[in-house]
Amino acid sequence: MAQVKTEAEVRSQEKLAEGVYSMVLYVPQIAREAKAGQFISVYTKDPSRLLPRPISLCGIDRERGELRIVYRVAGAGTEEFSRYQAGEKVQVMGPLGNGFPLKGKKAVLMGGGIGIPPMLELMKELDC
Numbered sequence: 001m002a003q004v005k006t007e008a009e010v011r012s013q014e015k016l017a018e019g020v021y022s023m024v025l026y027v028p029q030i031a032r033e034a035k036a037g038q039f040i041s042v043y044t045k046d047p048s049r050l051l052p053r054p055i056s057l058c059g060i061d062r063e064r065g066e067l068r069i070v071y072r073v074a075g076a077g078t079e080e081f082s083r084y085q086a087g088e089k090v091q092v093m094g095p096l097g098n099g100f101p102l103k104g105k106k107a108v109l110m111g112g113g114i115g116i117p118p119m120l121e122l123m124k125e126l127d128c
């Protein structure tokens with residue numbers, strides 16, 4: 001499926017640790033096509049920041065049309081994301097990237113820090 005740029009609605013925002021947030025977005029067009037290991041690009045509302053910020057998918061709920069992202073505040077863009085409340089609208093593009101391969105008899109998942117969240121969806125989708 002081709003990537004789409006569309007509007008997502010923030011369903012929830014939760015602070016997990018200092019500077020680390022979990023945000024659930026309602027964006028069925030992307031959620032129904034997304035795979036573990038892919039990411040979305042999230043646009044900021046400040047027109048001086050032209051480029052969207054890439055954030056990996058930590059959870060995909062195709063039935064509910066929701067994506068969960070977990071991100072660390074690194075600079076102005078992610079700081080803006082951390083202030084979003086439920087009901088807020090945000091522009092996103094996705095799904096992007098190839099995703100993780102899901103075939104094979106064994107899988108060893110390794111990650112560290114903010115690289116761990118995408119492993120959660122991978123773990124759910126692996127059949128081994």
Ligand SMILES: Cc1cc2nc3c(=O)[nH]c(=O)nc-3n(C[C@H](O)[C@H](O)[C@H](O)COP(=O)(O)OP(=O)(O)OC[C@H]3O[C@@H](n4cnc5c(N)ncnc54)[C@H](O)[C@@H]3O)c2cc1C
Binds near residue numbers: 039070
């Ligand atoms: C494919 C992909 C997936 C990703 N997935 C995730 C994810 O799941 N979760 C996550 O938390 N992150 C993820 N990232 C990283 C995330 O995209 C970045 O942290 C985010 O784009 C930062 O945007 P920002 O506007 O907050 O920070 P920016 O303003 O872009 O700043 C980023 C860093 O650069 C520093 N900086 C900015 N300007 C300057 C300057 N002029 N001089 C020196 N230093 C400067 C900032 O202090 C900060 O440390 C991913 C990145 C990629 C490429």
